[in-house]
Amino acid sequence: MRRLLLTALAATGVVLAGCTGSAGPFGPSFSDHVTSCANVPAGRNVSFGVEYVRNHGSQPATLSKVTLASPHGLDVLAVWSAPIRDRQLYGLRDGWPAPARRAGWQSVAGATVPAGGTRNLILVVKPTARTGHADGLAIDYQESGQSFQLAISTRLKVRVGASCS
Amino acid sequence: MGRSFNAAVFIALAGILASLASSSPASAGTNHAAAVRGTVTTRHGTSVARARVTIYAWPSTAAMKAQRKGQALQLRPVGHARASVSGSYSIRLAGTGNYLVRAWTRQATGIWNVSGGGQRTADVRLTGAASPYLCIPQETLVKTWNPAPGVVGTSYSRYAGIKQWFTYGSNQSSSIGVGLSSSGDVGSFTFNGSASYSSGTSQTWGSHSSPYSVKYRTDFVPAEYSVSCGGGYLAKPKEWAGGATVDTNTSPPNATYCVWYDQNTTFTKQDTTAFTFSAGFTTGGLGFTGSAQTGFDTNAELHYDMVNAGMNLCGTDNYPAGSSPGPKRIVAGKP
Numbered sequence: 001m002r003r004l005l006l007t008a009l010a011a012t013g014v015v016l017a018g019c020t021g022s023a024g025p026f027g028p029s030f031s032d033h034v035t036s037c038a039n040v041p042a043g044r045n046v047s048f049g050v051e052y053v054r055n056h057g058s059q060p061a062t063l064s065k066v067t068l069a070s071p072h073g074l075d076v077l078a079v080w081s082a083p084i085r086d087r088q089l090y091g092l093r094d095g096w097p098a099p100a101r102r103a104g105w106q107s108v109a110g111a112t113v114p115a116g117g118t119r120n121l122i123l124v125v126k127p128t129a130r131t132g133h134a135d136g137l138a139i140d141y142q143e144s145g146q147s148f149q150l151a152i153s154t155r156l157k158v159r160v161g162a163s164c165s
Numbered sequence: 166m167g168r169s170f171n172a173a174v175f176i177a178l179a180g181i182l183a184s185l186a187s188s189s190p191a192s193a194g195t196n197h198a199a200a201v202r203g204t205v206t207t208r209h210g211t212s213v214a215r216a217r218v219t220i221y222a223w224p225s226t227a228a229m230k231a232q233r234k235g236q237a238l239q240l241r242p243v244g245h246a247r248a249s250v251s252g253s254y255s256i257r258l259a260g261t262g263n264y265l266v267r268a269w270t271r272q273a274t275g276i277w278n279v280s281g282g283g284q285r286t287a288d289v290r291l292t293g294a295a296s297p298y299l300c301i302p303q304e305t306l307v308k309t310w311n312p313a314p315g316v317v318g319t320s321y322s323r324y325a326g327i328k329q330w331f332t333y334g335s336n337q338s339s340s341i342g343v344g345l346s347s348s349g350d351v352g353s354f355t356f357n358g359s360a361s362y363s364s365g366t367s368q369t370w371g372s373h374s375s376p377y378s379v380k381y382r383t384d385f386v387p388a389e390y391s392v393s394c395g396g397g398y399l400a401k402p403k404e405w406a407g408g409a410t411v412d413t414n415t416s417p418p419n420a421t422y423c424v425w426y427d428q429n430t431t432f433t434k435q436d437t438t439a440f441t442f443s444a445g446f447t448t449g450g451l452g453f454t455g456s457a458q459t460g461f462d463t464n465a466e467l468h469y470d471m472v473n474a475g476m477n478l479c480g481t482d483n484y485p486a487g488s489s490p491g492p493k494r495i496v497a498g499k500p
Contacts, residue, residue, distance in 0.1 A: 036431070087484075088423050091425030092424075165470050
């Protein structure tokens with residue numbers, strides 16, 4: 001019994017030693033309990049820009065990559081980081097963002113989020129099945145030489161030629 | 166009578182003693198994941214050192230549904246602590262449900278109602294008369310009224326072109342404000358925490374076209390209880406009664422954190438805990454209006470369907486998909 005207890009304590013210690021336990025400057029991962037769904041004609045893409053990041057730190061952060069979490073039937077074609085003006089996010093829209101709208105947008109790899117700043121994240125996704133879906137976003141970034149990942153559980157559904165209702 | 170009273174006191178003491186093992190002094194209880202904590206003060210707000218604080222569980226939902234007018238039910242002690250010299254206390258409490266916090270000194274007694282799970286705050290004012298410490302509170306049903314509507318959700322829209330609806334899932338909880346009075350006189354009740362009520366079945370209200378704003382309501386049974394051991398009178402719903410009505414006599418709040426949704430898209434948000442309706446439920450017979458808040462879980466859903474037009478969805482406190490803080494109220498259409 002005593003040996004079992006010691007083994008359990010040792011195992012717990014190993015697990016704890018492997019955890020950093022601290023969130024990065026973008027804050028802890030969270031679920032927003034939101035599902036966004038788009039009904040698109042066959043052959044069309046969808047722009048998904050309902051999420052944003054805020055750098056709560058005192059140093060600039062650099063985005064490495066943004067990917068869909070657990071995607072099914074969706075390919076990511078492009079990802080941008082965009083400034084937020086007048087408290088307006090790009091949103092959920094049919095097709096590619098028009099070039100005129102993309103002033104100030106940066107491809108996400110290497111894009112900077114200044115200290116205290118916010119950036120809207122916009123992904124262009126292509127449905128490869130009648131119903132595509134993903135469970136959220138995984139955002140990899142660096143600050144002061146440290147790497148972090150922020151996971152946002154926000155569901156995306158794309159239905160080809162079928163209503164979302 | 167004497168034998169049953171002694172047995173009841175023994176059971177209560179046993180409960181308190183058992184709970185001592187799981188309760189904490191204020192200085193050591195700050196890391197518990199689920200707890201009730203707060204401060205004991207006089208009726209004027211001055212902190213009271215070293216008051217004794219005991220938490221009691223209200224009777225079960227089934228027992229309270231079956232309770233008849235004039236019938237008394239006993240509350241069950243589940244935790245105990247001694248407040249610090251600054252009046253603060255913390256008691257570990259893992260369960261969900263409705264609880265009565267009773268603070269006691271030799272001079273006065275005070276109570277506060279708490280509900281739900283996780284971290285709960287119960288700041289107790291000693292407004293009641295002195296009563297014995299080893300007193301086991303009983304609640305007695307004084308009166309009930311016909312079911313009355315409580316607000317459990319809202320949707321807002323400024324322009325035509327969309328549909329909106331709200332779903333209240335099965336076993337969804339709503340928290341309703343509780344009123345306390347020492348006399349029980351109409352109009353004398355003041356806010357004293359909250360109690361939670363669970364829907365037995367799901368409730369839907371159907372969809373509503375824009376540009377209307379809608380308060381979604383379901384009925385609760387208003388009631389008055391007396392609580393012994395210096396407790397006083399409580400205005401507190403007896404139970405959830407079901408039913409689905411709407412009130413469209415409401416206007417959109419100012420919401421400026423916006424995100425665009427094209428035509429043929431939908432937005433669904435579960436977990437609508439974020440906003441408390443300050444005038445959510447009225448116990449008309451006692452002249453008390455309390456708050457109402459829905460959603461301790463993800464069983465309540467708010468939907469916007471951009472069926473005929475694209476539109477901005479705007480949150481009052483953050484973007485609709487934002488967190489910490491959440492958007493609170495969401496309005497279709499930019500001001």
